[in-house]
Structures are given as C-alpha cells and as structure tokens.
Amino acid sequence: MNEEILRNIAAIQERINNACITNNRDPNEVKLLLATKTVPAERIKLALQAGQTLIAENKVQELREKYEALKEVPHTNHFIGHLQTNKVKDILKYNVACIQSLDRLELAEKLHQRLQFENKTIEVLIQVNTSYEESKFGVNPDRASELVAQVSQLNTLKIKGLMTIGLFSAEAEKVRRCFRLLKTIQQQIIAQKIPDVAMEELSMGMSGDLETAIAEGATIVRVGTAIFGQRIYPDSYYWNETHSR
Numbered sequence: 713m714n715e716e717i718l719r720n721i722a723a724i725q726e727r728i729n730n731a732c733i734t735n736n737r738d739p740n741e742v743k744l745l746l747a748t749k750t751v752p753a754e755r756i757k758l759a760l761q762a763g764q765t766l767i768a769e770n771k772v773q774e775l776r777e778k779y780e781a782l783k784e785v786p787h788t789n790h791f792i793g794h795l796q797t798n799k800v801k802d803i804l805k806y807n808v809a810c811i812q813s814l815d816r817l818e819l820a821e822k823l824h825q826r827l828q829f830e831n832k833t834i835e836v837l838i839q840v841n842t843s844y845e846e847s848k849f850g851v852n853p854d855r856a857s858e859l860v861a862q863v864s865q866l867n868t869l870k871i872k873g874l875m876t877i878g879l880f881s882a883e884a885e886k887v888r889r890c891f892r893l894l895k896t897i898q899q900q901i902i903a904q905k906i907p908d909v910a911m912e913e914l915s916m917g918m919s920g921d922l923e924t925a926i927a928e929g930a931t932i933v934r935v936g937t938a939i940f941g942q943r944i945y946p947d948s949y950y951w952n953e954t955h956s957r
C-alpha cells in the first residue's frame with residue numbers, strides 16, 4: 713500500500729518527463745500537484761515524506777480535518793475546489809498559499825475584505841470553464857480577461873495565472889481544445905499588459921490527460937487517482953455541489 717503510492721509517484725513523474733521531452737519542454741517547468749480529496753492525512757504524509765511538496769484540497773472541511781496531522785511535514789497548500797463565500801474566513805486559517813479556483817468577483821471581493829482585515833495577501837489563479845459545461849465551475853472564457861482586470865484591482869489578491877478542468881472525454885482532441893483555449897486566453901491577457909497581473913501559471917491536466925495538458929503548455933498538473941487510487945465519491949460530489957452564487 714505504502715510502496716504503491718511511491719511507485720505511482722515515480723510513474724507519474726516519468727509520464728511528466730516523457731511528455732516534456734516529446735514537447736521540447738524543460739521538466740522543471742511543470743510542477744506536480746497532488747489532489748488529495750478523500751485521501752487520509754497518513755497517506756498524504758507518505759507522499760510528502762517521499763519528497764512531494766505541493767498538495768491541494770477541494771473542500772475547506774477536509775483542509776481543516778487534515779491540517780494538524782500535516783503541519784509537521786513541510787509542504788505547500790493550494791485550494792482547487794469550489795469555494796463558497798461563507799467559507800472565506802475559514803479557509804484563511806489553514807495556510808493556503810494559492811486559491812486556484814477563483815471564478816467570480818463576489819468571491820474575490822469577500823476574500824479581499826477579509827485579507828485586508830488580517831493584513832495578509834494570497835496568490836490566486838482564475839478558474840476558467842473552458843468546456844462551457846453548465847455543471848463546471850469557472851468563469852466563462854469570454855469573461856475571463858474582464859474578471860482578471862477586476863481582481864487585479866484588489867491588492868491583497870496576487871494573480872499568478874489560470875486554471876481549468878478540461879472536458880471529460882475519451883477523445884483527446886476535444887480535451888485538447890479546452891487546454892488550448894486556456895493558453896489562448898493566457899496569451900490575450902498577457903497582451904493586455906494589465907498592471908499587477910502575472911500569467912506564468914497554467915494549471916491544467918489530471919491523471920487521465922496530463923500529457924495533452926503538458927503539450928498545450930501546462931505548468932501545474934493536478935493528479936489524484938493515478939497516485940492515491942480510485943475515490944469512493946464521484947467527482948460530481950466535489951464539482952457540482954449545490955452552491956450559492
């Protein structure tokens with residue numbers, strides 16, 4: 713069981729390396745983020761002790777539950793789930809370095825208010841709904857640069873790039889279109905030269921499609937299943953919960 717996690721990490725790193733070689737990219741440009749939803753702290757710890765440094769949860773509740781157990785092992789926390797505005801105060805307690813799922817102005821404003829009060833800043837990625845599916849979170853691609861410009865006015869939020877969850881499809885070309893769209897949006901935003909906006913990170917690609925994402929320019933791939941095994945909850949539980957917008 714324990715060795716399995718380490719073997720899986722090695723296999724993923726091999727896939728990342730191969731994809732980089734195929735696409736003439738430097739493997740150091742692509743960070744591996746471990747998506748740890750439903751994974752107990754003890755198993756996450758094994759990955760951290762094996763040298764992994766970047767992990768992310770989808771729910772504030774899981775972040776809270778695992779926080780104490782993981783505190784002793786050095787690592788960086790990102791957040792990749794749908795964030796409700798009533799959880800803003802809570803999420804800031806757990807040392808999250810980057811919220812990758814910022815997808816609406818209302819949430820940005822709530823975060824900014826609270827961060828000002830606490831005299832803190834936080835890194836964010838703007839989540840874009842590149843598959844245009846109703847069920848997926850993320851700002852509409854046509855509104856992405858507008859949201860970036862609005863968020864850039866809030867000086868506690870440091871924009872570092874974009875994030876997307878691609879289409880779930882066995883057809884690699886349809887998935888590729890999502891990732892390519894995120895890259896196109898990144899280029900458009902860079903061309904706009906909006907002050908205080910960095911566009912260095914493209915967080916895209918998961919267990920099933922990381923090669924496609926790397927080919928299209930991913931700098932962060934988010935991997936869960938291929939490292940920790942199948943989850944008992946369907947992803948809809950995380951991606952499609954009832955929420956207030």
Ligand SMILES: *Cc1c(COP(=O)(O)O)cnc(C)c1O
Binds near residue numbers: 747792793919936950
């Ligand atoms: C669960 C999750 C992942 C990882 O997906 P796998 O298919 O298990 O690798 C990536 N990104 C987000 C936002 C997730 O919720």
